Amino acid sequence: MEWSPEIFNVGTICLILALSFTGAIIQGTMGFGFAIVTAPFLYTITPDFIPAPLIITLIPLGILMIRKERSAISKTIISSLIIGRIPGTFLGAALLGIATRENLSLMLGSMVITSVILSVTKLSIRATKVNMLLAGFASGVTATAASIGGPPMALVLQNEKGASVRANLSCVNVVCSAISLGILFVYGRFSAIHVSLAAMVMPGLLCGLWVSRHIVKIMRPDALRPLALILCLVSGSMAIFNSF
Numbered sequence: 001m002e003w004s005p006e007i008f009n010v011g012t013i014c015l016i017l018a019l020s021f022t023g024a025i026i027q028g029t030m031g032f033g034f035a036i037v038t039a040p041f042l043y044t045i046t047p048d049f050i051p052a053p054l055i056i057t058l059i060p061l062g063i064l065m066i067r068k069e070r071s072a073i074s075k076t077i078i079s080s081l082i083i084g085r086i087p088g089t090f091l092g093a094a095l096l097g098i099a100t101r102e103n104l105s106l107m108l109g110s111m112v113i114t115s116v117i118l119s120v121t122k123l124s125i126r127a128t129k130v131n132m133l134l135a136g137f138a139s140g141v142t143a144t145a146a147s148i149g150g151p152p153m154a155l156v157l158q159n160e161k162g163a164s165v166r167a168n169l170s171c172v173n174v175v176c177s178a179i180s181l182g183i184l185f186v187y188g189r190f191s192a193i194h195v196s197l198a199a200m201v202m203p204g205l206l207c208g209l210w211v212s213r214h215i216v217k218i219m220r221p222d223a224l225r226p227l228a229l230i231l232c233l234v235s236g237s238m239a240i241f242n243s244f
Helices: 010-030 034-045 052-072 075-098 101-121 129-146 150-156 162-186 192-218 221-242
Strands: none
Touching (some): 010 034, 010 162, 010 192, 034 052, 034 101, 034 192, 034 221, 052 192, 075 129, 075 162, 101 129, 101 150, 129 162, 150 162
């Protein structure tokens, strides 16, 4: 463990809260984005933020979003994504076990930049059962290895309504995050320290999610897309730079 309480001064804690607040607003309006925005920055503060602490935060975040959007839940979408994600979770844990700090930082940054490119190009993928299984598998790998599992699933659901994306991705995140934590525990990558780090993120996350509920009432969810893309470019570039 490289974690040390001494690194968390007032300025660092305020930065963590600001990152989680911003990420939660984006997640609450678009259905994904919390980990994409926050993970590279938090990894720079201490690598121990990735993946367990961020995976922990996705559970209460997902539950709160499900309560608001539960009418848009689709059993077909959820089952396909979860079935595909479970084997991907095991592969992600295996990769995490052999990855160095530099490799993980490079992988983290590359996934974020790839997400931005896919978002800008607007690649059209139909939400067929096979595509959802593949998206779930890819999500399981990236979520368990680097806390970022939303982009593959969001890509295959891009033609769904905003409420459907938010509700179904939240359901999958809650179920699969719990599975990921169990697997990480077996691999020795989940301990009490990670729970403490997750607790530092939670106040900003909860405040950001509350604000997002008011934002979606007065503006289109994709209105925040330019800001999200800029933040992702900055965070992804920083993670790649730190890998060298």
